[in-house]
Amino acid sequence: MSGISIVGVGNMARALAARALAGGNAVEIIGRDRVKAEELAGTLDGVTVGTAGAAPAGDIVILAAPYAGAAEVVREYGDALRGRIIVDITNPVAPDLQGLVVPDDSSGAQEIAGLAPEGAHVVKAFNTVFSHVLAAGPAEGRPLDVFVAGDDAQAKARVSAFVAGMGLRPWDIGGLAMARALENVALVELGLMNHSVKHTDFSLGITLLH
Template structure:
């Protein structure tokens, strides 16, 4: 079973770590402030930080991320206006991270769920589903198995190029919640 290091200690970091620990995965946390000074123990590293913090983390860890699976959970929003994404049209934060980490297996996951729906493992009456995009089937399978062992559904959403659509979906969900059109305990559910 993979060991996972989560960079971040906020609501999403704790919700993700809770699900993974519930499934028996070994989880360690590194606070954003500790970035670069704490060792990366996990085979999988989850970037559970706001998008603007990602470049600093990549710079602090550099070659230590080589050979690891790096999971990007960010939604690259313009948080001052909540009206647009800050990555080039047709691209994604995850694709930009992958370009900076050519020796890592980069995945997009967790950005279309809220911390409350991960912790509850439900969206309304439906089981919470984590959508995963990436180009490495083994890395996606390892992450999906850890998520499912923790009581949450996981679905392969396709190649890394699908991170663009996942970020658009995350943007819509955050925009609706910020506008008080849905609750932070709500979100999108998936019926299979």
Template sequence: MKIAIVGTGNVGAAIARGLAGKGHDVSLGARDPKTSAVTRLAVETGATLATPWAAAQAGDIVLLALPWAAAAAAIADLGPLAGKVVIDCMNPLGMVDGVLGLLVGHSSSGAELVQSLLPEARVVKTLNQVGAEIMADTSRLPHRPAQFMAGDDGAAKAMVANLLRDLGFDPMDAGGLTKARLLEPLAMVWINQALLRGKGRDWVFAAVTASQR
């Protein structure tokens, strides 16, 4: 598949590393594709470099790995992305009453806001429930990690499920895009454990089924 990763920070870079050598045509959409860090990432992963707009236009799947505060403006510059599968791996984080929290919740979600900005695209929420360190390499884990996804288009979710398997995850369908209202708070559970409860960042959720007797 042709995969465009828009955003080359920790998350975008980790996904590019996780997809390296998996047979995909990966392009990195960066505001300045000529910076040394982005160039090194492209050499390391075998990805091509492009502007965000050019990468998104060429991709079958467009993966948004952007800071939430910059997302709306960055998405507007990509064009309508009509018919394309768009993976939203962002979390709508900001300061709420002096602490880090979700800026939207019960009546909407970040993914639904992304869909409203790209009404002709097929948005799937996933890859928001795990740290970048795990996205880059799942091979060290004793269990195959779970990754929930939510979206309204079954064919789009099937494509995304294959991508998640290539990254080493067990894809789990959470339902329609409104179920992103469940997945984004799940990210807060991960953040709470990783950053506030001392567990660190090198872990992920797994769904372990009891052995049949």
């Protein structure tokens, strides 16, 4: 069991909180709008509500907010995130859905890592899973895959164990530089949504052939 602090009050925050609770974790919801945070917590038995800007209760802090907002959260929290594992689930997608708004040699996760205090470890995960798919979980006997990238092996192992405890299947894809690849996978999903699949009731994952 882990202590999980989720920063955000949207659909991904709700899906992550519900699955984390089902996995036996202690869950805290933090939102700039405390009323919305309390409303969300009220729909999930056992969730606590934290105070925006104060030190999170969890040792794993999930940034369940749009990229710009997530980066601002890390700036504001500063040393309160020291020693924490920061899970970046964001996709810094350009308005035209054709690229990313971060430098060509970087990613949203790497930019967030540059803002994090010394001793915090940023791990990329969950950015390729739509919120309603995450909430529903595995379908038709197929596991739901979550890709994990990060530079600290212990932090990745902790996040992978958290993912597995939620009934999902974690895949380590390497260091944090691979986060850009994951963010491009999100662009692929948006392209599928807009041009061929025409909906978001799908997930991308791994099929082992032997």
